[in-house]
Amino acid sequence: MARLNIRRGQSASASAVQERSAAATMPAEAPASAVAPSAPAATAETEAVRKRRLPRTLDSFYDREFRWFYISMLGHMGSMNMQLVIRGLLAYALTESYATLGLVGLAGAVPQLFLSMFGGVIADRKPKKTVMQLGQLASLLNAAALAAAEFMGMMSIELLLISAALQGATMALMMPARQAMIPDVVAPDRLMNAVALNMAGMNSMRLFAPALGGFIVAAFGFGWGFTAMSLLYVVAIICMSQLTWRPASAPGAADQTFRQVAASSFADIGGGFRYIWRDHKMFVILSLAFATSAFGMPLQFLLPGYAADIFAENAEQGGAIAGTLLSVSAIGALVGAFALASIPERNRGWLFLVGGAILGLGIFLFAQADTKELALVTMVIFGLGSSFRMGLSQGLLHSYVEGEYRGRVMAVFMLQMSMMQFATFFVGIAAEAFGIRVVVACLGLILIATMGLAGALVPTVRRLQ
Template identity: 30%
Template sequence: MLLQIRLHERGRRMPPASADTQGQDRAAPARQRTFAALAQPAYRVLWWGTLFSFLGMQMQMVARGYLAYELTGSNTALGGVMIAFGVPQLLLSLWGGVVADRLPKRNVLILWQGVIAVASGLMALAIATDHVAYWMLLATGVVTGVAFSFIGPARQAFIGDLVPGHLMGNAIVLQQANMNGTRVFGPALAGALIATPLVGMAGVYALTTLGFIVAVVTMARLPPGHPRPGANHRSPLQDTLDGLRYIVRDRPIGILLLMSFGVVALAFPYQGFLASVAKSEFHRGAVALGALSSAAAVGALGATLVVAGLTGHRHVWRVQTVSGIAFGAALIAFGFTPRFELALFAILLVGAFASAFQSLNNALAMTLSDPRYYGRVQALLGIGWSLFGIVSLPLGIVADIIGIRRTLGLMGLSAVVTVAGLHLLAMLTGTGEQLRGRAAAPTVAEAEERRVIGTRHR
């Protein structure tokens, strides 16, 4: 894949989208081509680099959960691994957003991808030499959480530099498709390799390390991603507070962020408990765990490709809401499905609706944001994932008390209540009408109006 990139772009680094391209004063069509953003050379390189990174993370997520459960036999231990990942993100995500808006984004991505590669390589060595312990999983989780506090905002904010404005939503959803594509075969591959004596857990960690290294090499071909003019005129603390004020005064963005917080924090942790479901409820091993994860990923990938062309549609706000409610309902069904075959179908629906909701929510939040706040908005979206890790610990304790099935049911119910409640609030306060009006592919004139509004409140 790297060879294809080099042959296509030989002899030069890819330039970002030009100002003229970004300045086209026209709305995107209601239905875009699914892969429209990949026509942008620099974005294509970012997409490929992210692919290798996501593949490593998806394989490692399965391996980490399986190893934690194997070492301890406890749902609480699974939650502990996720909280080790979540706490650093909660503490550092806002700073990661400020860094993304103030420093060259390529350098941020390369540095922190390299840190993850080193941590993964050390884990592979510990497992291979039979010195692995549960505390090492916690330490690796902390390092990975710190790294993603900076990688996530920088990567998403970078998209705004690499594609014209009317392709922003499509580009964000294609990044989501990238992740979901690796979820199709990554977990199944990890599960199969864990069960293979010649590879095992150490081999899986070694392969994920290789994926992170390839991601670093690929991203070195990106343009620098310099900050916008004037980004460094104030202190980082002032930039952080300014980002929070921007979210408070822009109610549509605030509603989208609250929806993301609630659903991701309270319902998305189901992913970390699939190892428990496979072992304790269906009495199966690593291959079954990989099958459940891959079924969810197949549904997620299919849904992402469907919604990729809908990011400029006038009903995208409603589609996002329906997807969030359907995700919660499907998760409830999965929690109480008695047979493994039916569980595979249920988890496929869970993955599809979860991905549709998350993809459209992120695309709406970034598309409607002032470009100067891209990094900070993405950082706030990332806080939901940090809460994901933190809430996983008490959810693990609850699962050990009342059972994993009932706990999954409660997660699904929380998603339904969060999305339906916030949608109703938006409609009652008029924010829903604003969202519908702004969601249908805003023109450059509207983007300029948002920048002016932001300036007035600075």
């Protein structure tokens, strides 16, 4: 079978701690981010920002720690988005099977399903920067191992599955810390802005990284693609090391070793799930996030095979088209992210529902596209809906969650990645039986119906501000 050769000052930190303490005493109806800054340093900082010339959309970049965090995120997400194309295309080139594409996603989903909550406990109990650095190092070693295997002619689908499983475990233990770090690296009154800018950065990587990955594979081969991924992880590690800010530890956490944290994990995990169950807002936001992941996101994992099958004459051409489609979707995602960074924090529940429906519409229209040009237009709609879905769900969770549960709640949120990949596996099987276009169209229609029913039947989501 043919293969292709292819860091913020101490005053701002103190302000953030006071802010979280004030937020804990608020009524349940108000989000934590609604508390007015109480520390003089934070107020002075906010006034200084108002006198500066950067647009309101970019406020969070006045925080040094957020800048380094942001650049580190760009390196990490750039590598991850390159992987989306390179690993998927390699799996399809090795087997020419949608089911195998889904199986590679499933290999990453299983460890995420079982380990994400442990990652949330670690994020609540240990320094998030350390957790991030360890995870980035593990990701670097994984990508470097794949590059070495390809250069030595030892690549196989079994090795790709093992790599996907190891990467899934790494993501499960690391990503809750990354998501929970955002409120700690910006002033409290910039939280939604920081979340939206974080989404914009992630989407910019979706714009450039897949196309870059596809180009490298087409021009130089898979080995150099994995090498480029490794170099981006090096950038992420270096930038994360520049963070000098230190958060307040959770009660009793400072003297705990990682082994002691692990020993108490099951009780902490149970506490996290009980909190989500009794807090109706958390439950509704997370449920909708899971639904939009399950029905809205499998397409991007199956896109390498879809493009090769529908729009291309061979796998090499399909890889380039898939990279282009993913990059174009990021244009809509960037528009959505910058819009979220600029709009006031109200009616976000309705916006969440609208974003999910837009995502479903983009998926349905994509399945109807008979030409590559029409598919490119529909992917802009897909990207816009995806950005609203992801940015608003994160922003709402950060606004309403109690600080002591933040890591565990974000760990549950990150379980949507497992949901996404499990769904991809079953969608891949269904595509083998009914055809990829029919299955993708059904996913879009189901997502639109889900958002409509939630808007009509769940008043909690309509009242979210």
